[in-house]
Amino acid sequence: MSRLVLIDGSSYLYRAFHALPPLTAPDGSPTGALFGIVNMLRATLKENPDYVAFVVDAPGPTFRDELYPQYKANRPPMPDELRAQVEPMMQIVEALGFPILRVPGVEADDVIGTLALQAHEAGIPVTISTGDKDFAQLVRPGITLTNTMTGSITDDAGVVEKFGVRPDQVVDLLALMGDTVDNVPGVEKCGPKTAAKWLAQYDSLDGVMAAAADIGGKIGENLRAALHRLPLNRELVTIKTDVALEQAPQALKLRERDADALRGLYARYGFNAALRELEGGKPDPATRPAQATLAAATHAAEEAPDPALAAPGEYECITGSDALAAWVERLQAADLVSFDTETDSLDPMRANLVGLSFAVEPGKACYIPVGHDYPGVPAQLPRGQVLDALRPVLQDAGKPKLGQHGKYDLHVLRRHGVEVRGYAEDTMLESFVFDAGGLRHDMDRLARKHLGYQTIKYEDVAGKGARQILFSAVALDDATRYAAEDADITLRLHRVLSAKLAGEPTLQTVYRDIEMPLVPVLARMEATGVLVDAAELRRQSADLSQRMLAAQQRAHEIAGRAFNLDSPKQLGALLFDELKLPVVVKTPGGAPSTNEEALEAIADQHELPRLVLEYRGLAKLRNTYTDKLPEMINPDTGRLHTSYHQAGAATGRLSSNDPNLQNIPIRTADGRRIRTAFIAPEGRRIVACDYSQIELRIMAHLSRDAGLLRAFESGQDVHKATASEVFDVPLDEVSGDQRRAAKAINFGLMYGMSAWGLARQLGIGRGEAQDYIALYFGKYPGVRDFMERVRQQAREQGYVETVFGRRLQLAEIHSRNQAQRAGAERAAINAPMQGTAADIIKRAMVSVDAWLAGHRDQAAMLLQVHDELVFEAEAGFVDTLVAEVRRRMEAAASLDVALVVDVGVGRNWDEAH
Template identity: 35%
Template sequence: MSNKIVLIDGHSILNRAFYGLPDLTNSEGLHTNAIYGFLTIMFKILEEEKPEYLTVAFDVHAPTFRHKMYAEYKGTRKPMAEELRQQVPVIKEVLHAMGVLTIECAGLEADDLLGTLSKRCEEKGMEVSVISGDRDLLQLATDHVKIRIPKTKQGRTEVEDYYAKDVKEKYQVTPQEFIDLKALMGDASDNIPGVPSIGEKTATKIIAEYHSIENAHDHVEELKPPRASKALREHWDMAVMSKKLATINVTADFPYELYEAKLGSLYTEEAYDYFQKLQFKNLLSRFDVTKAAEKVEEGFLEISDLYTAKQVFLEAAGAECVGACIFKNGKDVLPLFADQAQMGGIGLCFQKDKSYCIRTGEGISEKWLLERLSETAGSAGRFVMFDLKEALAYLRLEDPKNCFDATVAAYLLNPLKNNYTYEDVAREQLEILIDEKAKEQVKVCYEAYTAYRASSLLWDKLKECQMDRLFADIEMPLVFTLYDMEKNGVKVEAEALKFYGSQLGSKIAELEKEIYEDAGETFNINSPKQLGVVLFENMKLPGGKKTKTGYSTAADVLEKLAPDYPIVAKILEYRQYSKLKSTYADGLANYIGEDKRIHSKFNQTITATGRLSSTEPNLQNIPVRMELGRLIRKVFIPEDGYVFVDADYSQIELRVLAHCSGDQNLIEAYREAEDIHRITASQVFHVPFEEVTSQQRRNAKAVNFGIVYGISSFGLSQDLSITRKEAAQYIEDYFKTYPGIKSFLDDTVKHAKEMGYVVTLFGRRRPVPELSSSNFMQRSFGERVAMNAPIQGTAADIIKIAMIGVHKRLKGRQMKSRLVLQVHDELLIEAYQPELSEVKEILREEMEKAVSLDVPLEVDMHTGENWYEAK
């Protein structure tokens, strides 16, 4: 290594990384993109420079000389974005953990520290590299001081390098003259006002000729063009101030010992812990973690003989906690039915220092292995797996009381993440990084080990957050309910589905023909670019918004035109029918199994509010607004001898809002079983109840449901096609009618801002990080989330309780009837004809008595020979 030092402008590089990278957050909700970008740039520079010394300089919050001067000119500087501000102390902690010297000094900016240090180090005969995104630092460039400016191009970081000769070549001025150049042209990014009417070209020409603003001022009458002469003469005071603002102090007085900046190993154990918490998986590979991994893996054993396997299961019998996993050769995902695939073996852990991978073969059959695992699970104090629902096809598990799904627990603690794999939990809870290239048997041992070790930590955190009862009483029993629903599936009449598709195809072809006739030409209706040209250039329709790729033909743009232009209405209709055909008529056919049923997957760890989602295929998104869309429900049919019973909560979210807000007017209206939308219309629009028009009722309904979702006056005006002022008045009158709701929503947002999360009636937490955003739109979104999440989340918890109750009673009475679908507030039962009256009774009781609220829960129930009739 050479006698070289790297000096980094801390805030500048953080700022560049923050705005150059997409937002990142770790599992605790900390924004991390600036930290990650800073470290990436720092590592790149260090690898290129290989310096002996490193120092990172930061600004301080106390105002400096230049802050004060700028404040006199133009007020205070723009405040730092909150998401960036919270990352500043963390990067300092990370750097200290890596043994990197950081400096800051009250009254001095980082520029002054860097300028002074570069001069001091150069005088000691050192080579200096200054890293900053601020071109003001180009004035520091010499033959031995190199200014390096990182730039992001197409997602990659490139660095521009400047010695003194490079500054002269690029800007036609020396580094010292660069100060004067900035004084004339200004720099908005660094709050240097410059001289009005003098741009970069003119400023460069003036300084290249006169070398300083003072000399230029002495020859002010000679300056060209005349407007530059006039500007400098009239704004000389601004030029002088700008030069002071642009000049970096290279003789500042502050303590600094070079030996403290000497670089050692950056990859310390303390730094590794920080990288784990920040979830910088890509950067963790820089650390030597083989020793830590070897220590954990010392207790990993692969077993392939029957005798040893028997001994392991004997030891596991009655263990306080057992972590397990089932794996299938070559694939991670287990099938819904155990007889559909060959499993490779199991992972088992019931001791702190041992984890086993027990393989099938050599006397160990699948059947024997799964029977022993089921016995072990039944005798364990706590039986832990990731994605337990996926393994239920293999195991004889009926009672969820001792079962612990680590995936569900991790989800409850942070419902904003995308996945909750054992690798994620190992990293977050155990601070273990699992090598992606590890052998299969090692991964199997790790999954069982993580399940065993993490369960107590997850449980303690659930109790700390008061979500232990939510987990034990709702989410864990729900795992078993959902498994049975998936296994049951729902029957689909394939021929009816095919006929439905042909109906849609005919309608699409008919619309296509009409659209071409109206347009006077043929074109690709599915091409936004071609459609935009036809509508806004050829047909001259108003409201065309041109983007980089052409005119916008998004739904919101076309919906405004549809009432006045029939072709646009037909295009929207065409799009709806095309989606129906591709997604449902054609799409659903791919999921019909050999048993003529669709076995959709129900996910309980996807949404942030606690609602279930449905995939492969999504049966919760079956269209309901269009009649032709609703008709698809006709293809879903019960088995012979069965009938569908569909039960749907009536206005559950409004009822939950009434209870949570304690608003007596709304509670009373529900208790008297009156038409809630008509009552709202009567009170908001000041008309007698009997005289409320259908339009007024529709508007009141929009307000009722809009309030639940934190609707704005703009949103309501769009929904009702009224002015924003009228919409604002509707909302104001609504809150006068139901003052308790206004107080509840305000208090909920206030609580979310203070605590960072909102809570349902059952303790489910939904973090709302958007409320701390520096972006107004994001904060507004956060407020809507804060208003809606407790209501929607509570409604989701209630339907889950009802599902569990219905499922338990059907199974407990050994009935043939079965729960087959859940669509948000709706349950669908495939009822055995002789059990129909009992099924209705169970459905009504379990749904209406799922929870006791200040207002009654009501259920609409219908039967039918297909889902369409039942709905």
């Protein structure tokens, strides 16, 4: 998914200046703040953001100065040492290719706030890189803060942990506290704890002001004395989110860096590590000032590689039969064959083979072009001849093969008549198993990290953007450098990563017994695809469109006029200005919100909010599924083919995309109806096999709590059994509300849910929710002890493990940031359960696929959706399939609680539930 990173340049300049020692360049000019900024920007570039902007304050007054002439009046002038670093900073930012934004009349905060909300509304996740607390008001699902100087990340829960208030209350908190830096006087003696306490009691600044007469003591007097200026305070501390900007978020793309300018700047200011990185070398941690404390500088340090593995390679382009025969002999004699394919598409189900590359020893590789078609291209060997020569090696199960995300290559070669066997090693999966919490596991990153090697990028040989050419149009010399390097670097990486895994036997087992055997299983599932009734989806789209239109017309009737249901501004004006409905939720800017939460809160007071929610729900189903899925049906197979990713979630869960078939909503009738379009061919059936409450069963196994074990052993409804224990009522007298509360606690605890979260989910007071949790732990003390045991293990080891030894590193478990530390503790509790569930279903898939090898004409595994496997089978084979799949799924792990698999059969996926 695309991502926007907004860098608060003004904030970081000051913070880096105060955080770092007074460093100097060779000519004696100050560079401390500049050093921090450069390292932060380099760290940002390594994240490969899709969109990014470096935002700084423009010179001159802003609208806040007009509102309050004393705004920032006490701020001292910029120190000369810092002022001298501003222009070099802007030169480096410009040379690195970052878009720079400076908008007169507003502050950088307002520009960032506007872009963040524009991107959020467009469905683009946003990261705001800042150390400024004011930005907490912008946080929401999809907008997070990251402080590159401390390494901390702040989301919704982090705001609550840090400030004691919700993100939508941060503006009111700041208004009450004031801001001495900006010369905004708050309520005297009102610090963050007092302000948070008032907001917890009265919810908003308006509520606090209305209750001012009831607040006693000296602090109450101070509040009443400040009442006249609090509305202005709120306006001053509110980040504007409606600044008129020339650039939309989607326009904020990195430009090509100016290497010559950077070379001169880095040399002038003595940034040797950055200079070596620019030249394609390895940054040397020893050249960094020892006093540098920025997390970005820490992240820039990589492991010291073996110099031999970072040396340039020797690559050969194979265009003659003799050279091809010589390389085939080398492949046949090799212990391990590293290979890669080049194609004309990222879609493996439609890509045409353009060339293949091979390596059998580090530093030596070849590229065999078979499909380059630009004018004047040298003669190439026919594709058929090349594949016939390579087929004996590639299809030899006894000849181990190595790739980087090789599942793609398996698809491409299969479609060209070569069934690769013996796929034994994958560097992406080696990296993922060794460090699941690592950022990404693509070859370019891994080469930098483990080899100190700067790879050739696709854009270097094929160009960028609208001018980018297909690989088939790349000149053979350039293609050879790029493609042969892929096979060579993959082999070099394997030398490093396999040695690391060898030193961790449990991780080695996860890699060997779970991840690698799963690769061909997923490849078969993806190649099989699932049959989809496009006509049914089109009927559903038409129905959804009609109902959207009806909802729109009804909304216009209620409003007494036409308005745009998709416009938050028009909707807000109608609901809150004209209809005078209560404002329950506000935007970070303090305006009434029209998001789903806000509309749900007032849906019982007027028909219009309910209609808008209905309209939005129908639109999402149509736009995401019923309109889009028919367009994604493969014209060659007539089926829909998703792609599964093994190295996505740190817990080991598989993810699915293009299309994502794991997020089809099933809680509504309209969502479930989409599954009716996933059908079986004539004479066959869809079979869905789903683990029942698997994570709760794993919780019972790991905690060994007698009560929870007994609840499962009884064979009764576990949530009802839990409610009976917690609320001390007979099983047959458990009410629906009690069962619902028990279910929320059962699942909530696995995800580290707090009393506040439980209260919100159940619609009860926080105190009552805390009582529920206390009752639960009183009845299930083993669960409480297990959770504390896991936290302690995470603190001592820095990681937690699944039942099978998969490891989740928790780098933030010792963070001084409370929110960050609390997040790591929540992950520590959940990861063993979610990760074990992922391991179990992967083991089951490998086992079931092995059995299906003798029945490929009778049944096929189609989909994996979290804890569910979906099959297609001949009607007469269904009973056999169900019995064997159930047996193998339930035998995929030996726990203290039996695994149970629920099975459904139908002509479509919905019927199978």
